[in-house]
Amino acid sequence: MTRDYRRLHILVEGQTEEIVVNNVLEPYLRGRGWTVSQSIVVTKRSASGSTHRGGVSHWAKVEREIRLLLRNTDLQVLTTLFDFYAFPDDAPGMASRPAADPYKRVEHVEKAIFAQIGDPRLVPHLILHELETWVFAAAEQLGWLFPDPGLAERLKADVLNAGGPELVNDHPSTAPSKRLASYCGTYSKTNDGPLAIADLGIDSLRAQCPHLDKWLTTLDDVKA
Structure with missing residues (x-):
């Protein structure tokens, strides 16, 4: 009997997310029964047919890409890997985010995106607050890569003060990516x-x- 498989596509924001999908998420999800593909969002299409990928400033570009991908009827689930930090202000739900904790705020936007697209195969996901949040979770492992003995401890202190890696704030000067650049000038994203x-x-x-x-x-709960 042929084993059932589930086909998942992950639409990502940029090169770093693409690398994390290929090296971390894809092997894990494959082990959970998924056949995984990924692509970086197209932000510009020229008249000559060439495309530019990565980064997003307007919701329309993300929506266009989502709807194009959902034309593939063989796709069982489409999900996203975008930073909640600096997500386009014109995206569904952004203007009406509740004055609540960050988890409720990001879930509000994800639900609004789902409602806007209107396809049950879409599982919107925004990283709270950005992919570098996951690097803060890996503070000790990052410390192994650099000679600075205090790097890991600085990241751990930020996580402790915030109440968790995902809660390290999203202010333009103190977001996780900004802190990493400040703490370690040779850090490679x-x-x-x-x-x-x-x-x-x-x-x-x-x-x-x-x-x-x-x-x-949520992905684990999707049936083949």
């Missing part, structure tokens, strides 16, 4: 971060990041 996350592992990452854990649980 596309190399060091993904390495640290991979070293930490999915199980430990899920234990520290409730919003990420809820997303993966």
